[in-house]
Each structure stands twice: as structure tokens, then as C-alpha cells.
Amino acid sequence: MKGSSRSKGRSRGGKARNVLPGFGLSMGFAIVYLSLIVLIPLASVFIKTTGLSFAEFWGTVTNPRVLASYRISFFTAFSAAAVNMVFGLLIAWVLVRYRFPGKKFIDSLVDLPFALPTAVAGIALTAIYAPNGWMGKLLQPLGLKVAYTPLGITIALIFIGIPFVVRTVQPVLQDLNKEIEEAAVMLGAYRMRTFWKVILPELMPALLTGFALAFARGIGEYGSVVFISGNMPMKTEIAPLLIMTKLEQFDYAGATAIALVMLVVSFLLLLFINFMQWRINRRVVEGG
Amino acid sequence: MAGAITTHLSSEASKRPKHITEPALVRIVLITIALIFLALVVLLPLVSVFVEAFKKGFDVYRAAITDPDALSALRLTLLVAVIAVPLNTLFGISAAWAISKFRFRGKQFLITLIDLPFAVSPVISGLIYILMFGAQGFFGPWLDSHGIQLVFALPGIVLATVFVTVPFIARELIPLMQAQGVAEEEAAASLGAKGWQIFWRVTYPNIKWGLLYGIILCNARAMGEFGAVSVVSGHIRGQTNTLPLHIEILYNEYQFSASFAVASLLVMLAFVTLIVKSLMEWQMNKRASAQIV
Numbered sequence: 001m002k003g004s005s006r007s008k009g010r011s012r013g014g015k016a017r018n019v020l021p022g023f024g025l026s027m028g029f030a031i032v033y034l035s036l037i038v039l040i041p042l043a044s045v046f047i048k049t050t051g052l053s054f055a056e057f058w059g060t061v062t063n064p065r066v067l068a069s070y071r072i073s074f075f076t077a078f079s080a081a082a083v084n085m086v087f088g089l090l091i092a093w094v095l096v097r098y099r100f101p102g103k104k105f106i107d108s109l110v111d112l113p114f115a116l117p118t119a120v121a122g123i124a125l126t127a128i129y130a131p132n133g134w135m136g137k138l139l140q141p142l143g144l145k146v147a148y149t150p151l152g153i154t155i156a157l158i159f160i161g162i163p164f165v166v167r168t169v170q171p172v173l174q175d176l177n178k179e180i181e182e183a184a185v186m187l188g189a190y191r192m193r194t195f196w197k198v199i200l201p202e203l204m205p206a207l208l209t210g211f212a213l214a215f216a217r218g219i220g221e222y223g224s225v226v227f228i229s230g231n232m233p234m235k236t237e238i239a240p241l242l243i244m245t246k247l248e249q250f251d252y253a254g255a256t257a258i259a260l261v262m263l264v265v266s267f268l269l270l271l272f273i274n275f276m277q278w279r280i281n282r283r284v285v286e287g288g
Numbered sequence: 289m290a291g292a293i294t295t296h297l298s299s300e301a302s303k304r305p306k307h308i309t310e311p312a313l314v315r316i317v318l319i320t321i322a323l324i325f326l327a328l329v330v331l332l333p334l335v336s337v338f339v340e341a342f343k344k345g346f347d348v349y350r351a352a353i354t355d356p357d358a359l360s361a362l363r364l365t366l367l368v369a370v371i372a373v374p375l376n377t378l379f380g381i382s383a384a385w386a387i388s389k390f391r392f393r394g395k396q397f398l399i400t401l402i403d404l405p406f407a408v409s410p411v412i413s414g415l416i417y418i419l420m421f422g423a424q425g426f427f428g429p430w431l432d433s434h435g436i437q438l439v440f441a442l443p444g445i446v447l448a449t450v451f452v453t454v455p456f457i458a459r460e461l462i463p464l465m466q467a468q469g470v471a472e473e474e475a476a477a478s479l480g481a482k483g484w485q486i487f488w489r490v491t492y493p494n495i496k497w498g499l500l501y502g503i504i505l506c507n508a509r510a511m512g513e514f515g516a517v518s519v520v521s522g523h524i525r526g527q528t529n530t531l532p533l534h535i536e537i538l539y540n541e542y543q544f545s546a547s548f549a550v551a552s553l554l555v556m557l558a559f560v561t562l563i564v565k566s567l568m569e570w571q572m573n574k575r576a577s578a579q580i581v
Contacts, residue, residue, distance in 0.1 A: 020473050021483040023390045030383040030398075033375075037450055038404055041416040044426060048419050087325050094322040097304065098315050106323065108562045112330050114505070115558035117512025118410075119532040120551040123539050124333035127340055127548075134336065135328075159329050181308040191310060220409025222515035223532070227539065240411040240515065247415065247519060252424055259412045266407040274400045 045263055048256040060257040065233050066242060070261070073239040076150055077218030080157030081165075085211045088165025089203070095166070096173045110166050113159055118223025125156050126227040148230030153238065156224040161214030168210035169203060172280065176202055209276040216269040219262065337555050340548035352538075352546035353553060360526045361534035362553070367442070368517075368530065369510040372449040376506050380457025381499070385487075388465035389473060399462065405454045414448045414519025440522030445530065448516040453506045460502030461495060468494050497568040508561040512554055 049057060060066065094100075095107055113121065128135045129146040139146055146152045176199065184194040222240040229236040239262055246255035310318070341349055352358060383402060387395055405413065419425050421438040431438060438444050476490045492499075514532040521528045529537065531554060538547035 019477045020389050020470060020486065021477070022385060022487075026382040027386040027390075027392075030379060030386055033379045033382075034401055034454070037447070038401070038454060041420055041447075041451065042404070042408070044416050044419040045412070047426070087322070090318060091322045091326065094319050097309065098319055100319050104566070106326060108566055109326055109330050111562055111565060112334065112558060115508050115561040116334075117508075117514060117532050117551075117554045117558070119514040119535050120337060120512070120554050120558075121333060122514075123535065123547060123551060124336045124340075127544070128332055128336050134332070155329075159333065162326075162329060178304070178308060185307050194308075216407050220407075220412070222410050222518075240409045243409075243411045243415060244519065247418065250424075252419065252422075255415060256419065259409075259415055262409055263412060266409070270400060270403060270407040274396065274403070278396065 042263070045256055045259050048253070049260045052253055052257060056253070057257050057260075060254050061261050065237070066239075066258055068234045069237050069239040069242045069258075072150060072153070072236065073219050076153040076238070077157055077215050077221075080154045080161055080218050081211045081215040083154075083158050084161045084165045084214045085207055088162055088210055088214075089169055089207060091162070092166045092169040092173055096170060110163050112163075113161075114163050118160070118221070119227075121159055121224040122156065122227035125152075125159060125224065129155065129228065147228055148232070148236060150236060152228040152230070153225050153236060156228050157214075157218040157221060160221055160224055161218055164213035164217065165207070165210030168213065169206045172203055172206040205276050205280045209273055209280070212269050212273045212276070216266055216273070219265065334555065337548055337551050340544060341552045342545075343548075344545040348545050349549045349552075352543075352549035355546070357526050357529065358531075358534055358550055361529045361531045361550075364442070364445070364527075364529065365511050365531045368446055368449050369507050371446050372453055372510045373503060373507050375450055376453050376457050377499075377503055379454065380461055380502060380506075383458040384461035384465050385491075387462050388468075389470050402455050402458050405452055410452060410513065410515025411519055413451050413516035416451075417444055417447050417520050439520050440524070441528060444520035445517050445528065448520045449510050449513050452513050452516050453509050456506035456509060457499070457502035460498050460505065464495055464498040465491070497571045501565055501568045504561050504564045508557055511557055 052060075091110065095103065095110075126147055127133050129139075129152055130136050131140055131145075131147070133147070136147060144151070146155060180198055180202075181194055184198045189197065220240060222238075222244075225238055226241055229238060229241070231237050231241055239258060243255045243258050243262075246252075246258065309315070383398075386392075387398065418439055420427055421431060421444065422428050423432065425439075438447070472490050472494070473486050476486045481489065511530075512532055513530075514536070517530055518533060518536070521530065521533055523529060523533060523537070525537070531550060535547050535550050535554075538544075538550065
């Protein structure tokens with residue numbers, strides 16, 4: 001192979017030791033495109049923030065209203081991702097392992113939150129959970145207020161996040177070796193014990209990835225949340241909305257400072273997700 | 289990330305010997321809980337859109353979706369998608385070709401970079417273009433002196449939409465093309481096929497369903513994007529309003545039925561997306577089973 005790639009006319013992708021053409025063109029285009037559309041614009045957040053003194057930056061991001069918005073965003077995103085981790089595993093489990101009528105339909109339904117525009121989800125959830133809505137009417141007598149409370153935000157984020165967990169866990173569950181479960185049974189483990197000691201540890205990287213994906217999406221989510229949250233400062237105002245508010249007041253520096261903190265958190269989550277994904281892939285490669 | 293993972297339900301996996309599955313009662317309970325959860329969380333909002341849309345009768349529905357502002361929003365939404373989706377298709381194919389057919393250092397890093405827009409809040413995706421091209425932005429004064437307006441106008445909406453949809457097609461194609469390897473393309477090359485010939489005759493037939501799904505997914509997000517577009521649009525009715533923004537305006541004006549009527553159009557778009565996905569999985573399963581035979 002090495003020899004043929006050196007042969008004349010076929011070594012345009014020479015650097016990659018490959019007979020296939022187009023490496024330079026495709027790689028070049030991809031890098032230029034990514035730089036122009038993604039990297040340079042994103043860098044503007046960092047550049048803009050350097051225009052602030054540290055005291056100004058710190059003053060903005062530790063303002064009580066800003067801190068409250070971070071707290072609400074992180075708390076609701078975390079709760080929603082935790083709920084999704086449990087129910088996402090359950091749904092993936094049921095879809096992979098059991099047979100029941102309408103399974104294909106249910107499987108497609110899981111993707112709906114990916115495909116449905118967030119604003120549509122937002123107004124629909126608000127209509128359902130408003131005090132006079134279908135669910136609101138049922139929950140009101142129980143003393144449960146959903147719309148315009150952090151609980152409402154959490155429900156919107158559960159809707160947005162559920163496909164992430166299901167779609168990350170599903171393939172891993174599908175590829176899980178029957179042999180290890182058989183071995184556990186052979187060694188006398190009960191079903192529950194097999195689940196906790198054998199299956200769950202195998203699924204953990206995928207579950208954590210799904211959790212992190214749902215969490216990352218939840219922190220930044222805007223469209224599905226703004227309608228149901230009620231947007232009361234200090235109570236139900238999420239961080240992305242506060243950025244929006246600052247922009248509308250032409251406080252670009254303030255908006256950018258809040259955005260910077262969110263970006264750093266997102267980047268850390270993304271690194272974690274990619275690291276986990278890489279681990280899962282390595283496991284699959286080693287295992288099979 | 290989003291939608292990048294496609295799984296195929298094989299009936300093989302759900303047939304399990306008795307000693308490594310749960311008793312029937314447990315199975316039924318688990319299935320019931322899963323179905324109730326999905327019904328409450330996913331199905332209920334979907335149904336409510338149509339119920340609310342037709343609450344005041346078909347005439348109000350028709351009036352809402354044929355309103356001039358709604359139609360101009362629809363036109364703008366389609367226009368934005370027509371520009372953004374082909375750009376990202378071109379990017380997706382290039383990136384997937386480079387990543388899946390060649391070996392180079394920093395590949396994982398490049399994949400992470402492609403994922404970046406998924407991790408960024410939509411509001412920040414809009415903010416960055418304001419910082420670049422807004423009146424107070426880095427290029428703002430220069431653009432202004434040349435009479436070019438990017439933000440609060442079509443170019444800004446397109447840019448923000450392109451940003452949020454960058455990863456979709458690339459992330460759909462990369463795993464697919466990686467799984468297919470390079471053997472077929474190398475065979476074609478050794479038989480003397482040139483670059484585009486290899487792509488169109490060998491690679492494209494293998495990836496066309498994945499590519500179609502990526503395009504449909506990218507399109508759904510492009511037409512449905514709300515946060516990023518909201519920041520850069522300026523909300524000028526009849527001019528820089530896309531469908532999701534139009535829904536918001538109607539909703540905030542308490543025209544709930546009209547708002548849900550317009551929303552139902554976007555729900556149909558979501559349905560089309562899911563149908564194409566099912567078709568793709570069906571095609572791929574057929575191909576996979578054909579290969580086994």
C-alpha cells in the first residue's frame with residue numbers, strides 16, 4: 001500500500017499515506033469553513049471580555065441577579081438530566097429488550113424533541129401546564145404549580161433532553177454481550193444483582209455521556225424554556241434569557257461576560273463528553 | 289451529538305432466553321412506565337398543538353396561516369434554509385471525507401471542534417455575530433461606512449442558522465463513512481477512477497440515506513431555530529421574522545390559536561423529518577440483511 005501511494009499521480013493525499021485523492025481540498029475547505037463560521041466568531045466572546053477590567057468582569061458575573069440565573073439554569077438542567085438518566089435508561093431498556101405492539105412508533109416518538117422546533121415545544125408545554133391547561137388543572141388542586149416556576153423549566157428541559165440519554169444508551173445496550181449476563185446467572189446471581197453488578201457498570205459511560213449531553217443542552221436551552229418559565233428575575237430567569245435582556249438594553253459587555261462563563265462550562269462538558277465517547281468506542285473496539 | 293446517533297432496532301436482540309430476561313409481570317410494568325412517561329412528556333405537547341390550533345375553528349386556523357405576516361415569515365424561513373442547508377451539506381461531506389478516509393493527527397480534536405455549536409447556547413450563537421458585525425462590533429464601523437448591514441437583516445439570520453446547524457450533516461456522515469472504511473474507494477482508485485468519479489460512483493451510493501437524513505435533520509433545525517435567530521433578527525414584522533419568531537409574537541399578543549396554527553406547520557415539518565428517518569433505517573436494515581445473505 002505504501003508503495004502504491006508513492007506512485008505518480010495518486011499521491012495527492014500523500015501526507016496521509018493513502019491512494020485516495022481530495023485530502024487537501026476537503027480538509028482545507030472544512031478547516032476554513034469551521035474557522036470562519038465557528039471559531040473566529042466564538043473567539044469574539046473572549047476578545048470582547050478582554051476589553052473589561054477584571055473588576056468589571058467579576059462585578060458582572062457575581063451580580064446577585066446573574067448568580068441567581070446561573071443557579072436556576074444549572075439546577076433545573078441538572079434535575080432534568082438526572083430524571084432523564086433514569087427514564088432514558090428505562091425507555092432504552094424497554095425498546096431494546098422487550099417486544100410490544102407499536103414499538104417502532106414509540107422509537108420514532110423518542111426523536112420528536114430533536115425534530116420539533118423549540119418554540120413550538122415551549123408554547124405547547126406552557127399551554128398544558130398553565131393553571132387552566134390539561135395538566136395544570138389536575139395538578140392545581142394538589143398544590144403543585146408548574147408553569148412559571150422552576151418545576152416548569154425542569155419539565156421543558158426533560159422534554160428537550162430525553163432523546164440524548166435514550167440514543168446514547170440504546171446502542172451500547174444492544175451490543176452488550178449476552179455471555180456476561182449468562183455468566184452472572186451461572187455464578188448464581190439473581191436478576192437484580194446481575195443488573196446492578198454486571199449490566200449497569202457496562203452502561204455507565206453511556207449513561208454519563210447521555211447525562212452530560214442533556215445537561216449541556218439544558219444549560220443553554222432557550223426556546224422551550226422562555227414561555228413556561230415566566231422569566232421573573234431571581235426566581236425563574238435563566239442565564240440565556242439574561243443575556244438576551246442585557247442585549248436588548250445594549251449592555252454588550254455585560255451580556256458577553258455572562259456568555260463567557262457559560263461557554264467555559266459548555267467547553268468543559270464537551271471535553272468530558274468526547275472523552276467518554278472515545279472510551280466507549282475503545283471499549284467496543286477492544287471487545288469486538 | 290444531537291441526532292448523530294442512529295440505532296436500528298433488531299428483532300434479534302429482543303429475543304432472549306428466559307434466564308437472562310425479567311419475569312412477564314416486571315416486563316409489563318416497565319413497558320407501562322416507559323409508555324406513560326413518553327405519553328406525558330412527548331405525546332401530550334404534540335397533541336396539544338393541534339387541539340389548540342383548531343380550538344377556534346378551521347377558519348381561524350386558515351386565516352392564521354394565510355396571514356401576510358405568516359406568509360412572509362414562511363418565505364424567510366424557507367429562504368434561510370435554502371442557503372444554510374447546502375452550505376452545511378458541502379461542509380459535512382468535506383469534513384466527513386477528510387476524517388473518515390484519511391489518517392492524520394488531531395482527528396479527534398477536529399471532531400470536537402465540529403461538535404462545538406451543539407454545546408453553545410443558541411443565544412450565544414446569536415450573540416457572537418452581534419459582537420462581530422453589530423453596530424458596536426469589531427467589523428461594525430467598517431460595515432456601516434460601506435452601507436452593509438449584516439445583523440438585524442437576512443445575512444445575520446443566515447449566519448446564525450448556519451452556525452447552529454454546522455454539525456448535523458458532518459456528524460451523521462462521519463460514523464457512517466468510518467464504518468464503511470476505504471477498501472471500496474481504494475479499489476476504485478486502483479482501477480483508475482478519478483476523485484469525483486470515486487465519490488459519485490462508490491462513496492455516494494453507500495452514504496446517500498445517511499446524507500439525506502443529515503440534510504433533513506439540518507433542515508428541521510434550520511427552519512425551527514429560535515434562540516440564535518431571535519438575537520440577530522431584530523424582529524421586524526414582515527421583514528426579518530422567521531416562522532418560530534412569528535409564533536412567539538402571536539403568542540405574546542395572546543393570539544393563542546393563531547400562534548398554535550403556525551406552530552402546527554412546524555410540527556408537520558418535524559413529522560416529515562421523523563418519517564425520512566424511519567425510511568432511512570428501513571433502507572439500511574434492508575441493505576444490512578442483503579449483505580448477510
